[in-house]
Amino acid sequence: MSIFVNKDTRVVVQGITGKEGQFHTRNCAAYGTQVVAGVTPGKAGQTVDAIPVFNTVADAVRQTGADCSLIFVPPPFAADAILEAADAGIRLMVAITEGIPVLDMMKVKNAIEGKPVRLIGPNCPGIITPGEAKIGIMPASIHTPGGPIGVVSRSGTLTYEVVHQLTQQGIGQTTCIGIGGDPVNGTNFVDCLAAFEKDPDTSGVVMVGEIGGNAEETAAEFIQKHMTKPVIGFIAGLTAPPGRRMGHAGAIISGSSGTAQAKIAAMKAAGIHVCENLGALGDLCGKVFK
Numbered sequence: 001m002s003i004f005v006n007k008d009t010r011v012v013v014q015g016i017t018g019k020e021g022q023f024h025t026r027n028c029a030a031y032g033t034q035v036v037a038g039v040t041p042g043k044a045g046q047t048v049d050a051i052p053v054f055n056t057v058a059d060a061v062r063q064t065g066a067d068c069s070l071i072f073v074p075p076p077f078a079a080d081a082i083l084e085a086a087d088a089g090i091r092l093m094v095a096i097t098e099g100i101p102v103l104d105m106m107k108v109k110n111a112i113e114g115k116p117v118r119l120i121g122p123n124c125p126g127i128i129t130p131g132e133a134k135i136g137i138m139p140a141s142i143h144t145p146g147g148p149i150g151v152v153s154r155s156g157t158l159t160y161e162v163v164h165q166l167t168q169q170g171i172g173q174t175t176c177i178g179i180g181g182d183p184v185n186g187t188n189f190v191d192c193l194a195a196f197e198k199d200p201d202t203s204g205v206v207m208v209g210e211i212g213g214n215a216e217e218t219a220a221e222f223i224q225k226h227m228t229k230p231v232i233g234f235i236a237g238l239t240a241p242p243g244r245r246m247g248h249a250g251a252i253i254s255g256s257s258g259t260a261q262a263k264i265a266a267m268k269a270a271g272i273h274v275c276e277n278l279g280a281l282g283d284l285c286g287k288v289f290k
Helices: 019-031 057-064 075-087 102-112 156-168 189-198 215-226 260-269 278-289
Strands: 010-014 034-039 051-054 068-071 092-095 118-120 126-129 133-136 148-153 172-178 204-210 231-236
Touching: 010 019, 010 057, 010 075, 019 034, 019 068, 019 133, 034 057, 051 057, 057 075, 068 075, 068 133, 075 092, 075 102, 148 156, 148 189, 148 278, 156 172, 156 204, 156 231, 156 278, 172 189, 189 204, 189 215, 204 215, 204 278, 215 231, 215 260, 231 260, 231 278
Parallel strands: 010 034, 010 068, 034 051, 068 092, 092 118, 148 172, 148 204, 204 231
Antiparallel strands: 126 133, 126 172
16 A cells, blocks of 8 residues: 555646656656646647646646646745635645745645645655655656655655665665655655555555654654654764754754754654664665565
C-alpha cells in the first residue's frame, strides 16, 4: 500500500504552461502518474503533450475528475492557487512553490483548517509512491517500489539522499514525502507518521528534520506514545550558528530553541534510532530495518 497517493490519483497541474510546470509535468507523466489536466487562466483550450489546459481548477475537476493538484504558481499568486484548488474539491494539494509570504500561508492555513483537504508544502519536493505516482520534482530513478520503508523529510535534497542510500541497501520505499522547510506549512511530521503507522505495508520510517521550530520534538513525543514501528531519525544543521538561517525559512535557531542538540536529545529519549552522520544512514537502515 502507500499513504496519500497511489496509481489511481488524478492530478491537475496549476501553472502547467510555465517552464517549470511543463518540465515537471512531463516527468511526472513519463513516470506513469495520471496527469489529467492543467490550469493556466486565459489559456483554456491549449494542451501540453495532449493534457488539456483549463482556465480554472473547478473546470478541470468537473471535466476530468482530478482529485490532486500539483502547484507551480509563482509566489505572489500561490496562496490563491491553493485556496482555489481546495474550493474546487481537490482533496490533496502539493505546493512546490518556494518563497510564498508567511502571512499568505497563515491565511491559507486558517482557511483550510477543518476541511477535508490535505496540503503538502509549500517549498517542498512533493510526494512519490514508487512505481505508482510521482507528484513533484524528485528524481524518479533513485526510488525503489515495493516498500517496506516510509520516508518523511523537511529537506528535499536530503530526502533524495536518504532514498538513494535505502535503494543502495536494497530497501524499497512505500511512500516518500517532503513536507517543506517553511515555518508555516500544511502536512507535518505527525500527520505522516500516523499514516505510516496505519499502513500495513510500511514496517519502518526514516524521518529527516532540521534546526528551527519544534516539529521534531513534537514528532518524537508522538513516536514514543503511538508508534510501534522502528523510526530512524536525522537532524540537519548540527553546526549551524545561532541566529543564522540555513537554507529554509524555518531553519533558524532562536535562543535555546530549535537547536540540533535539543532535537537529537528528544529523539533519543523517545527511542528513535538517531543517525548523526548522514553518510552512515544507509548502513544504519540496513541494520535496523533488515
